[in-house]
Amino acid sequence: MSAHSILTVGSLAFDSVQTPAGKADFVLGGSGNYFSIAASHYSPVDVVGVVGEDFPKDHLDWLTARKIDVSGIQIASGKTFHWVGSYDKNLNEAQTLSTALNVFEHFDPRLGERHRDVPYVFLANIDPVLQQRVLDQIRNPRLVACDSMNFWITGKPAELRKTLARVDLISINEGEAYLLSGQKNVLRAALEIQKMGPSTVIIKRGEYGSNLLTPRGFFIAPAYPTSHVVDPTGAGDSFAGAVMGYLAEQGAHREMIHSQPDQWEKLLRRAVLAGSVMASFTVEDFSFKRLMNLRASDLVERQSALIQMIKLD
Amino acid sequence: MSAHSILTVGSLAFDSVQTPAGKADFVLGGSGNYFSIAASHYSPVDVVGVVGEDFPKDHLDWLTARKIDVSGIQIASGKTFHWVGSYDKNLNEAQTLSTALNVFEHFDPRLGERHRDVPYVFLANIDPVLQQRVLDQIRNPRLVACDSMNFWITGKPAELRKTLARVDLISINEGEAYLLSGQKNVLRAALEIQKMGPSTVIIKRGEYGSNLLTPRGFFIAPAYPTSHVVDPTGAGDSFAGAVMGYLAEQGAHREMIHSQPDQWEKLLRRAVLAGSVMASFTVEDFSFKRLMNLRASDLVERQSALIQMIKLD
Numbered sequence: 001m002s003a004h005s006i007l008t009v010g011s012l013a014f015d016s017v018q019t020p021a022g023k024a025d026f027v028l029g030g031s032g033n034y035f036s037i038a039a040s041h042y043s044p045v046d047v048v049g050v051v052g053e054d055f056p057k058d059h060l061d062w063l064t065a066r067k068i069d070v071s072g073i074q075i076a077s078g079k080t081f082h083w084v085g086s087y088d089k090n091l092n093e094a095q096t097l098s099t100a101l102n103v104f105e106h107f108d109p110r111l112g113e114r115h116r117d118v119p120y121v122f123l124a125n126i127d128p129v130l131q132q133r134v135l136d137q138i139r140n141p142r143l144v145a146c147d148s149m150n151f152w153i154t155g156k157p158a159e160l161r162k163t164l165a166r167v168d169l170i171s172i173n174e175g176e177a178y179l180l181s182g183q184k185n186v187l188r189a190a191l192e193i194q195k196m197g198p199s200t201v202i203i204k205r206g207e208y209g210s211n212l213l214t215p216r217g218f219f220i221a222p223a224y225p226t227s228h229v230v231d232p233t234g235a236g237d238s239f240a241g242a243v244m245g246y247l248a249e250q251g252a253h254r255e256m257i258h259s260q261p262d263q264w265e266k267l268l269r270r271a272v273l274a275g276s277v278m279a280s281f282t283v284e285d286f287s288f289k290r291l292m293n294l295r296a297s298d299l300v301e302r303q304s305a306l307i308q309m310i311k312l313d
Numbered sequence: 314m315s316a317h318s319i320l321t322v323g324s325l326a327f328d329s330v331q332t333p334a335g336k337a338d339f340v341l342g343g344s345g346n347y348f349s350i351a352a353s354h355y356s357p358v359d360v361v362g363v364v365g366e367d368f369p370k371d372h373l374d375w376l377t378a379r380k381i382d383v384s385g386i387q388i389a390s391g392k393t394f395h396w397v398g399s400y401d402k403n404l405n406e407a408q409t410l411s412t413a414l415n416v417f418e419h420f421d422p423r424l425g426e427r428h429r430d431v432p433y434v435f436l437a438n439i440d441p442v443l444q445q446r447v448l449d450q451i452r453n454p455r456l457v458a459c460d461s462m463n464f465w466i467t468g469k470p471a472e473l474r475k476t477l478a479r480v481d482l483i484s485i486n487e488g489e490a491y492l493l494s495g496q497k498n499v500l501r502a503a504l505e506i507q508k509m510g511p512s513t514v515i516i517k518r519g520e521y522g523s524n525l526l527t528p529r530g531f532f533i534a535p536a537y538p539t540s541h542v543v544d545p546t547g548a549g550d551s552f553a554g555a556v557m558g559y560l561a562e563q564g565a566h567r568e569m570i571h572s573q574p575d576q577w578e579k580l581l582r583r584a585v586l587a588g589s590v591m592a593s594f595t596v597e598d599f600s601f602k603r604l605m606n607l608r609a610s611d612l613v614e615r616q617s618a619l620i621q622m623i624k625l626d
Binding site for chain 2: 185186187188205207208209211217218219220222225226227229266269270273307308309310311312313
């Protein structure tokens with residue numbers, strides 16, 4: 001296993017989604033999928049999750065071919081998690097129409113020996129109790145990050161606080177940051193969340209980009225202004241995948257946060273731009289179709305263009 | 314008159330406004346006021362408009378003391394324009410509850426000899442027929458800019474097109490840019506509006522900042538993340554005031570747009586940051602209370618901080 005490997009624990013799902021651009025039924029989705037595929041453009045990934053017997057074997061093979069280790073994906077008897085959602089005028093926020101947890105309902109992440117030593121850890125927005133159970137099994141990580149969502153913020157606030165106390169970085173949506181912090185301003189919300197544990201806070205603002213707070217400063221990252229938005233599903237997870245992928249590739253380490261805060265800040269600023277670029281590709285097609293045929297040169301080209309769009313001189 | 318003087322034609326009004334932070338009744342407002350006060354931090358301003366007999370003489374004196382020439386403000390018999398509005402959860406968009414045009418209804422901007430030679434011209438969002446009537450009276454401007462709003466975009470589209478064909482720069486709200494262009498994406502909208510005339514297009518996105526399109530490039534400017542938002546009224550007009558004030562101060566010229574596009578791009582990028590900074594002060598109190606006691610050092614400090622929030626290295 002590589003010193004740059006990332007472990008992620010999240011959902012692998014079927015999505016049925018309706019957007020102003022069209023409709024897709026029972027397409028592949030889930031935070032574990034979006035995160036891994038995005039992160040794998042930068043670093044090796046191990047994904048832990050559960051699928052039902054109906055999950056296409058082809059897709060697991062495809063992940064493997066991309067150097068994504070799928071040995072942590074349990075195949076349980078029953079059906080795969082199914083999410084049904086839609087986006088109306090506001091493409092920044094999904095409306096959940098129904099959720100069938102199926103095999104995900106009794107998911108218990110058990111890490112094999114291999115997984116316990118993976119240096120970079122990303123806990124997608126699953127039950128905070130499970131997020132902690134994953135952390136309990138991890139030995140000596142270099143960096144731990146998480147996401148969360150309104151369901152857990154309101155449903156299991158005390159457990160979520162325990163998770164937050166153990167992570168270095170959180171990547172969370174603007175609306176959820178407001179809910180979690182009780183603040184209605186992005187800077188205040190980030191400062192409040194930072195007090196809960198993660199010294200680095202990334203607030204995702206959809207088409208308006210993201211904001212980054214570290215112990216050293218505050219960075220305002222734009223979204224890449226793609227003019228072809230088909231489906232925003234997975235934008236946030238693939239954003240986080242690129243951020244973690246980039247940090248792992250660069251060998252970022254939690255000790256840097258306090259010992260080399262300027263270097264950390266610099267790395268994180270570039271990481272969130274990598275996140276913006278990845279998310280801009282994600283939204284250009286349904287499911288992760290656009291990510292699947294993405295070349296490194298596509299990423300480099302958009303990242304350079306985005307940097308041109310924020311520089312002053 | 315200075316070679317850096319700006320002429321603006323807009324409204325001088327009383328506003329009654331309700332926001333999540335509180336309420337203000339019959340306070341001073343209007344695009345002409347917000348624009349001039351903001352611009353005067355950078356360059357001399359001449360304001361043209363109309364008020365009723367109920368308009369406080371004190372305020373005209375205060376404007377004069379700030380080197381804002383008020384000789385173009387007509388005092389008509391009747392009442393001053395009165396706008397009543399509110400902001401609910403979405404602080405980026407005002408709900409107009411009522412508008413009493415009063416003396417503004419028969420406003421006919423007649424420019425004196427002095428005003429016809431002012432080099433920088435900003436047409437606030439008044440009737441496009443009046444905007445053109447102003448332009449007809451202007452001799453040899455260095456730079457002409459305008460704003461507009463949904464009322465004119467839907468009500469007088471042909472007249473608005475005639476105005477747009479005659480301006481170098483437009484500063485317009487995101488929602489209005491979508492309405493004007495028929496596009497639902499900020500980059501596409503800007504490109505579409507550029508085809509209508511203004512080679513430089515600024516799309517204002519409230520707390521998410523602004524986007525700038527010039528013949529040379531696309532710039533994504535953040536808003537300054539003030540954590541103390543009291544009243545968004547006038548943010549867009551004071552943003553435009555700082556943009557024009559900065560451009561006039563720097564001696565920007567319409568000929569530069571094509572002869573020195575890199576220099577133009579560089580100036581415009583700094584101008585929209587000046588706009589962000591000014592708008593962030595505007596929203597921190599009702600009316601233009603916060604702008605009235607602003608020091609140059611306050612502007613410099615926030616502009617430097619904002620630049621730190623977007624730089625990569």
